[in-house]
Amino acid sequence: FQVSTALEFGRIVIYTTSLRVVRTTFERCELVRKIFQNHRVKFEEKNIALNSDYGKELDERCRKVCEIPSLPVVFIDGHYLGGAEKILLMNESGELQDLLTKIERVQHPHECPSCGGFGFLPCSACHGSKMSVFRNCFTDSFKALKCTACNENGLQRCRSCAG
Structure with missing residues (x-):
């Protein structure tokens, strides 16, 4: 999961969660997302509730920061x-605006019609069930196997906006 800083030059990556189990965490994630949306900058949001690989990637990156x-x-x-x-303080002091000058701007913000x-x-392939049904070639029975086309939540990346 090693991410090169050269590959991320000029990019913003935000690790968030959409789980509302801990309300304060969810509200902080929403606040940061809205701050960057208000600055109309392009950013990549990695929701660890939707894909556990993002959580592993975040753990790896945070080990470097100690x-x-x-x-x-x-x-x-x-x-x-x-x-x-920190983002809130930087936004209020104007530091964030200065930091975002080199980041690509969003001209016409829109929501993906496919995934919202x-x-x-x-x-x-499995419609979110995480199981793929295959017919055995030697008998008339069907066998349920783990779907290999999706993640642990039965989800795939949206081809319209993410891929």
Whole structure:
């Protein structure tokens, strides 16, 4: 899961969650997302509730920083910037605006008509059941196997906006 800072130059990556189990965490994730949307900058949101690989990637990246941050976590140009509190303080002081000058702007913000902006859709092969049914060639019986086309939640990346 090693991410090169050269590959992330000029990019914002935000690790968030859409789970509402811990309300304060969800609200902080929403706040950071809205701050970047209001600045009309292009950013990649990695929702660890929808894909566990994002959680593993975040753990790997945070080991390098020697910090175990709480969500949301923001990286700009491949470098750890901080969580919700730091982003909020930087936004209020104007530091964030200065930092975002080199980031690509969103001209006409729109929501993907396929996934609604989540970046994931139910699997087209198993329809979200995470099981794929195959017929045994030697008998008339069917065998249920784990679907290999989707993740652990029965979701696939949206081809319209994420892929």
